[in-house]
Amino acid sequence: MPSTVPDVRTDVGGVAEARGSHGSRGPSHVPAGSGLERIRTIVVHEHDDIARLVAGRIAALIREKQSRGERAILGLATGSTPIGVYRELIRMHREEGLSFANVVTFNLDEYYPMAPDSIHSYHRYMWENLFSHIDVRPENVHIPEGMLPRDQVDAACAAYEAKIREVGGIDFQILGIGKTGHIGFNEPGSGVESRTRLVHLDAITRKDAAADFFGEENVPREALTMGVATILDAREIAILATGEHKAGIVRRAVEGEIDIEVAATFLQRHPATTFYVDDAAAADLTRIATPWLLDEVEWTPDLMVKAVVWLSLMTGKGILKLEQRDYAEHRMSSLVARWGTPGAVNGEVFNLLGAKIRGKSKLPRERKIICFSPHPDDDVISMGGILYKLVQNRNDITVAYMTSGNIAVFDHDVRRFVDFLERLDHERGVGGAPLRAFSERVHECLAQKKPGDVDIPEVQDIKRVIREAEAVSGIEVMGLSKENARFLNLPFYQTGKVRKDPIGPADVKIVRDLLEEVQPDIILVAGDLSDPHGTHRMCKEAIDTALAELRAAGKALPEVWLYRGAWQEWPITEATWLVPMSQEELKIKIQAIFKHQSQKDSAPFPGQDEREFWQRVEQRNKETAATLDRLGLAEYFAMEAYVLA
Structure with a gap:
């Protein structure tokens, strides 16, 4: 990463410039909290900017202490968010x-x-992701011991506290935030005076960790954690959050009342806490979501659309029915004053929203298109509607599956397919001795495997092939064939573990080579940041880097259309294009999703939403169309949303 300090655009007490998570400019002047924000909050555009800011602050502290012959005492966190800081x-x-x-x-x-030494342990996480790569002295590393006999735990926790006091306390503490607002493992109900102790994990926390443990049933029910009081004793605290799935709890922690049910709210009492969030995690903050409620704003077209849509939904009136009283009662009189009458504002916003709608006749025709799919089902889950229309419009389409998705296949599916091969061999003699040796090794390894163990190469290959076959079957529903599918198998994913390697030159080269080979006019890219294991974000990083290299080489670049994955949809105010689907088209999309049988009924990584992917898609696409209907625009059965980057 470059060492340049990123442009910090939003901070309590200053004028802010907000952008949507896809990079388009929002209001150019957003008030910075006006007293609502009780924790100093910095919002940056890029996820990696948080890493540079926090790492830069840590480096300055270390060097300052070195210059005085003192030691820097750091409190460290685990999880996906701090990895960028450690790198x-x-x-x-x-x-x-x-x-x-x-x-x-x-x-x-x-x-x-x-x-x-468990693949799930935070001890192993820290050595793999930081300590083994720097010159820290092993005796200076302290991590709670997870294998102590239960009757020794209390004494060990007290000793941990004593050691922190012995070195003079923590200078700088890094925190993440859980969906319940927990910091460390201080779950709802943790008191402000709590210290290092053994705790029972909340059901939501365990469900959130299920992806790492290959199933909620494998997640431990207890954990050792520093207490709230221990954390608050740190002289400086940085709490980090990224992704739209953290937006709600970020607002609750920053703007809500202190509450024992939301441990992060206790940070409001700390004089030197800074919340570092990206655009997506900041989306629900009042200064970002509804800045006109706080102070004077510059009414740009984007902010006008956002505000009028909000007003329409708040009042339950269609846009064209909004009156002067509605604007006045919701602190939007200045918008009417700028346009002269409520009718002028209403008409402008109504037309701007209507212009976003792109049916088949307004979509690209006879052009080269690459649909990048991070996993082998994101294409039909997230863009099945537009994909079907693009096929009908005779576009030259390549669906590029960026990762194998093999870790998201259950072992019982492997056994089922191996059994199929064994039966076929028995009936037709198609495999012989090599197949029998292969299947014996697979069965032996699966019998010895513990939850979370890395699969042997043979099992990884079977899981990969299962997903590839399902992907081809899915796009065949759309009118494509296996010739339209490209399986990139980016190296960063090939760890066999939930946590992946960083994006490297080999990943970027594969993407760049495909772009140079196909020379597409348009590419569709997953632009969401909420997938539970970060693969979508990393795939987008590989694409962005490849495009930057092509730009530097003077090559022509394609248009980039961003879609969102299974967890979120673009709000209609942020979307560039809204693509309607008929009842029949939504049915075709769902049929394509059904072809991914290994992900059906019970997907290994459902996130917090236990519904099947097709159920989420049906609800999400129908809700987008229903929102337009509530605003008084044309009524459609279902709709997908896209952002032109």
Whole structure:
């Protein structure tokens, strides 16, 4: 990562510039909280900007302490959010000579019971993602012990607290935030005076961790964690959040009352806490969502559409029926004053929204298009409607599946397909001795496998082939064939684990080679940030980097259309295009999703929503159309949304 400091656009106490998560400009002047925000909050555009800011602050602290011959005491967190910070610190160590020889670390938490060498342990996480790559002294690393006998846990927790006090307390504490508002494993009900202890994990926390453990039933029910009081004793705190799925809890923590049910709200009492969030995680903050309620704003077209849609939904009136009283009662009189009459505002917004609607006749025809699908089902889940129309419009379409998706296949599916091959061999003799040896090895490894263990290559290959066959079957419903499918198998994904390697040059080269080969006019890219294991974000990073390289080489670039994955849809105010679907077209889309049998009935990584993917899609696409209907626009059966990047 470059060491340049990112442009920080939103901060309590200053004038802010807001952008949507897809990068389009929002209001150019957004008030920074006006007293609603009780924690200093910095919003940056890019996810990696948070890593640079926080790592830069840590590096400054370490160097300041070094200059005085003192040790820097760091409190560290785990999970997907801090990884970027750790990677930037590693880069600074390697390229800028940042030394950690004078650093002492204390980790927030650890599952219990948990062996330190387990693939799920935070002990292993920290050594793999940070400690093994820097010059920190092992004796200065402190992580709660997850395998202590239960009768020794209380004493160990007290000793952990004593060690923190012995070194003079934590200088800088990194935190993430859970969907319940927990910090560390301080679940709802954790008191402000709590210290390091053994806790029972909340059901939501366990469900959120299910992806890492290959099933909620494998997630430990207890954990060791620093307490709220321990965290608040730190001299400086940085709490990090990214993705639209964190937007609600970010607002609750920053703007809500202090509540024992939301541990993060206790940070409002800390004098030196900073919340670092990206655009998506900041979306529900009042200064971003409804800035006109706080102060004078500049009524740009984007903000006008956002505000009028909000007003229409708040009042339950169609846009064309909004009156002067509605605007006045919701602090939007200045918008009417600018346009002269409510009717003028209403008409302008109504027409702007109507112009977003793109039926088949207004979609591209006879052009080269690449649909990038991070997993082998994101294409039909997220863009099945437009894909079907693009096929009808005789476009030259390549569906590029970026990862194998093999970790999202259950072992019982592997057994079923191996059994099929064995039966076929028995009936027709199509496999012989090599097949029998192969199947014996697979059965043996699956019998010995523990939850979360990395699959042997043979099993990984079977899972990959299952997903590839399902992907081809899915696009055949759309009128395409296997010749239209490209399986890129980007190397970053090939860890066999939920946590992936960083995007590297090999990943970027594969994407760039495909772009140079096909030379598409348009590419469709997953632009969501809420998938539970970060693959969508990483795939987009590979595409963005490949496009940047092509731009630097003077090559022509395609249009980029962003879609969202299974967890979110673009709001109609952010969407560039709204693509309607008839009842029959939605049915075809769902049929294509059904072809992904390994993901049906019970997907391994459902997130917090336990519905099947097709059920989420049906509800989401119908709701987008219903929102337009409530606003008084044309009524459609279902609708997909896209953003032109």
